[in-house]
Amino acid sequence: MAYEQEDHPKLQFPLDSNSYNTTAEIGAGVCSKVYTAQCLPINSTVVAIKSIDLDQSNADFRNLVGRETNTSSLLSHPNILNPHCSFTAGNRLWVVMPFMSGGSLESIISSSSPNGIQEKCIAIILKETLTALSYLHSQGHLHRDIKASNILLDDNGRVKLADFGVSSSFYASSSVYRLGSSTFSQYWMAPEVIHSHKDYSFKADIWSFGITALDSTKKFSETFQDMVASCLRKDPANRPTADELLKHPFFESCNGTSEFLAENLLRGLLSVEERFRAAGKILEEGVDCDPNGDRASSVLLNRPMSSIIEGKGNEDEEFEVHDPAFPVESTEAVIPCDDDGEEQQPAAGGRGNEVNAETMVNELMALMTSLDDQKEKVKKIINQLGSETIDREDELEKENARLRLELEREREQNLKLIQVINEEDQLLHQNERVRLELENEKLRLELEKLKMHISATSNTTSDDNN
Amino acid sequence: MSFSFFKPSRPKTPPEVAKAIKDSLNALDTKTVAEVKALEKAMEEVEKNFVTMRCMLSGDGEVEPNVEQVSQLALEISKEDVISLVVHKLPILGWEARKDLVLCWSILLKQQVDSKYCCVEYIEKNLELLDFLVVCYDNKEIALNCGNMLRECIKFPSLAQYILNSASFVLFFKFVELPNFDVASDAFSTFKDILTKHASLVAEYLTGHYDEFFDLYEKLLTSSNYVTRRQSLKLLSDFLLEAPNVQIMKRYILEVRYLKIMMTLLRDSSKNIQISAFHIFKVFVANPNKPREIKIILAKNHEKLLELLNSLSGKGAEDEQFEEEKELIIKEIEKVSRLQSLKS
Numbered sequence: 001m002a003y004e005q006e007d008h009p010k011l012q013f014p015l016d017s018n019s020y021n022t023t024a025e026i027g028a029g030v031c032s033k034v035y036t037a038q039c040l041p042i043n044s045t046v047v048a049i050k051s052i053d054l055d056q057s058n059a060d061f062r063n064l065v066g067r068e069t070n071t072s073s074l075l076s077h078p079n080i081l082n083p084h085c086s087f088t089a090g091n092r093l094w095v096v097m098p099f100m101s102g103g104s105l106e107s108i109i110s111s112s113s114p115n116g117i118q119e120k121c122i123a124i125i126l127k128e129t130l131t132a133l134s135y136l137h138s139q140g141h142l143h144r145d146i147k148a149s150n151i152l153l154d155d156n157g158r159v160k161l162a163d164f165g166v167s168s169s170f171y172a173s174s175s176v177y178r179l180g181s182s183t184f185s186q187y188w189m190a191p192e193v194i195h196s197h198k199d200y201s202f203k204a205d206i207w208s209f210g211i212t213a214l215d216s217t218k219k220f221s222e223t224f225q226d227m228v229a230s231c232l233r234k235d236p237a238n239r240p241t242a243d244e245l246l247k248h249p250f251f252e253s254c255n256g257t258s259e260f261l262a263e264n265l266l267r268g269l270l271s272v273e274e275r276f277r278a279a280g281k282i283l284e285e286g287v288d289c290d291p292n293g294d295r296a297s298s299v300l301l302n303r304p305m306s307s308i309i310e311g312k313g314n315e316d317e318e319f320e321v322h323d324p325a326f327p328v329e330s331t332e333a334v335i336p337c338d339d340d341g342e343e344q345q346p347a348a349g350g351r352g353n354e355v356n357a358e359t360m361v362n363e364l365m366a367l368m369t370s371l372d373d374q375k376e377k378v379k380k381i382i383n384q385l386g387s388e389t390i391d392r393e394d395e396l397e398k399e400n401a402r403l404r405l406e407l408e409r410e411r412e413q414n415l416k417l418i419q420v421i422n423e424e425d426q427l428l429h430q431n432e433r434v435r436l437e438l439e440n441e442k443l444r445l446e447l448e449k450l451k452m453h454i455s456a457t458s459n460t461t462s463d464d465n466n
Numbered sequence: 467m468s469f470s471f472f473k474p475s476r477p478k479t480p481p482e483v484a485k486a487i488k489d490s491l492n493a494l495d496t497k498t499v500a501e502v503k504a505l506e507k508a509m510e511e512v513e514k515n516f517v518t519m520r521c522m523l524s525g526d527g528e529v530e531p532n533v534e535q536v537s538q539l540a541l542e543i544s545k546e547d548v549i550s551l552v553v554h555k556l557p558i559l560g561w562e563a564r565k566d567l568v569l570c571w572s573i574l575l576k577q578q579v580d581s582k583y584c585c586v587e588y589i590e591k592n593l594e595l596l597d598f599l600v601v602c603y604d605n606k607e608i609a610l611n612c613g614n615m616l617r618e619c620i621k622f623p624s625l626a627q628y629i630l631n632s633a634s635f636v637l638f639f640k641f642v643e644l645p646n647f648d649v650a651s652d653a654f655s656t657f658k659d660i661l662t663k664h665a666s667l668v669a670e671y672l673t674g675h676y677d678e679f680f681d682l683y684e685k686l687l688t689s690s691n692y693v694t695r696r697q698s699l700k701l702l703s704d705f706l707l708e709a710p711n712v713q714i715m716k717r718y719i720l721e722v723r724y725l726k727i728m729m730t731l732l733r734d735s736s737k738n739i740q741i742s743a744f745h746i747f748k749v750f751v752a753n754p755n756k757p758r759e760i761k762i763i764l765a766k767n768h769e770k771l772l773e774l775l776n777s778l779s780g781k782g783a784e785d786e787q788f789e790e791e792k793e794l795i796i797k798e799i800e801k802v803s804r805l806q807s808l809k810s
Contacts, residue, residue, distance in 0.1 A: 453752070
């Protein structure tokens with residue numbers, strides 16, 4: 001059929017583990033591992049296999065039997081990674097997928113140069129991801145786990161959104177993410193709801209998309225900032241839909257191709273296997289079988305905040321370039337001032353580690369202080385130079401105005417982020433509470449049930465005795 | 467793939483749409499496989515008509531569906547035998563058409579015209595359609611589409627009751643163990659819906675088919691497939707411990723044969739299975755009216771059982787209650803093992 005022209009249209013991948021020869025481990029989570037493997041009966045085609053330990057999942061097994069794996073076979077889009085097949089091998093579920101040799105965006109970020117990935121590449125990747133998201137949403141579907149480790153690239157720079165059907169949502173407590181108006185099934189929204197703009201569940205994906213975008217780069221252009229800011233609007237109703245976001249100037253102006261990615265991003269990178277070994281640690285994937293796991297927080301804690309802080313550093317460096325006359329002063333300005341020295345320590349230490357929201361707020365506060373400090377210093381310098389020529393003064397005034405604007409923007413951005421963190425924090429608490437409530441309810445019901453049986457059975461006894 | 471550019475020239479009114487669908491599906495018959503081009507063309511026509519139907523039922527993204535048109539289309543489709551036609555043609559339809567159909571199916575079934583579910587009533591008069599859909603689980607290409615359609619049907623008691631009592635119901639015991647995980651787990655969720663959606667219907671069925679059903683169910687509980695064991699065990703406690711099934715449960719916990727199954731599952735290599743097994747095993751033990759044979763088994767194995775139970779621990783928030791129950795069960799087993807009457 002025309003719409004099944006993807007990779008292997010009619011190939012039937014075998015449904016037993018003996019047909020696959022695993023060659024290398026390329027990823028690991030708390031209860032899953034990802035391997036590359038050769039599919040022996042099909043000319044040793046290279047595939048990726050995600051092997052999930054089903055027994056480590058504490059979550060209600062019902063969720064596993066949800067429609068998660070199924071949905072992927074009901075979707076077809078060039079930017080969505082569809083598993084070839086899945087089957088069980090002992091206690092493990094094997095999900096056989098096309099091998100995406102470019103690896104995940106997350107692994108690309110962590111193994112690329114410390115300056116980050118150039119924005120043009122990021123734009124292409126994000127645009128492809130957004131196209132996939134737009135398709136999902138048009139099908140009444142939520143992804144619910146947009147993050148850099150779920151965005152995969154192949155050798156040719158083609159981008160696919162993965163972990164759809166084999167994702168952490170597999171195990172996530174569906175009740176937390178229940179869609180109020182969903183009628184088709186838990187994860188499918190009734191078609192009449194899709195277009196009604198009454199349900200904002202889709203906007204959660206947009207939020208995660210914004211966080212993922214933030215996470216992916218260290219230097220932001222203005223349009224990029226604007227695009228991310230729109231995704232992170234507090235009121236979901238104000239966030240754009242995936243389709244609307246595609247029309248944002250940041251994506252409108254993006255005309256890069258997968259060839260461009262292959263040429264400029266993938267070339268020279270370590271292989272996926274080497275990247276995994278170099279990382280030498282478990283991929284950010286822990287939510288997989290942690291029923292307590294909160295995806296929103298994991299997305300947030302993934303890295304973004306620290307990279308934002310690093311981002312600021314870079315912009316300050318840019319500022320240095322703009323104003324070569326005062327290199328010493330401006331470098332100093334980046335260094336936190338003495339009074340707040342202690343508070344600012346975590347800004348550097350927090351990189352790459354899990355950071356809680358509170359430290360983040362502190363860091364951002366500190367950063368704001370530091371920005372204020374810079375502003376003071378700039379003022380001082382300008383005062384000192386008051387006797388310079390008028391031309392010079394004019395120039396400085398302009399520069400000053402520019403800086404002030406920039407600072408203003410930074411401050412706004414910081415405030416926004418603080419808000420984001422607070423919200424996330426609240427969400428975390430809320431989720432935890434909901435989870436506990438559910439847990440309690442379940443326990444209560446169990447107890448009720450047992451009591452009932454015992455009383456029922458004892459009734460029988462007394463009946464019999466009579 | 468968007469078909470939006472087809473919209474303008476399509477049939478407009480519900481009767482026209484129903485007729486167009488019927489004609490285009492019938493046209494598939496007149497084309498032989500040899501006429502590749504003609505068949506493709508006929509298929510395209512079907513797909514276009516399905517898109518029209520979908521847009522009429524669910525809107526096209528800009529225009530909300532017209533409630534009146536929706537119920538009129540449901541009525542036309544049930545009047546014109548289109549339901550029967552689409553079900554029988556499902557296996558030869560393409561991917562997009564099947565997907566559109568599944569979407570429309572759920573909407574159509576829910577339509578009430580003059581307080582009657584006209585499509586459901588049509589299926590009630592053509593129940594073999596349900597058997598057809600069940601059998602489709604054997605066809606990997608369309609299994610998931612049929613699964614979705616079946617679950618929509620099962621929401622209606624009359625249709626669920628038919629499936630439960632039809633000869634094709636036993637096929638589920640096979641489908642849930644299919645090697646393809648997608649299909650097997652979809653079949654399981656349908657199986658589960660059948661056994662849990664309408665508790666009183668299920669109780670009635672189980673009363674009438676007790677031995678037959680639990681014989682088959684034993685095969686699931688003792689399957690070598692981990693997923694089958696775990697799912698079927700969980701499902702068993704889901705329906706067996708429901709209030710309407712209390713008589714079935716009482717009967718079940720008198721049987722040594724099923725006690726033995728639970729004891730085997732208590733020793734399963736999977737901790738999850740052990741814990742689920744405990745929640746059924748405990749009912750056998752807590753039963754104040756245990757038959758002598760059950761007591762003998764418990765007494766004979768009490769050392770092993772106590773050892774097993776002591777090593778078993780709940781998880782997280784369930785801990786406290788689990789431990790409480792475990793203590794109770796351990797005490798009861800100890801009591802039984804001391805009974806003089808059991809010693810021969």
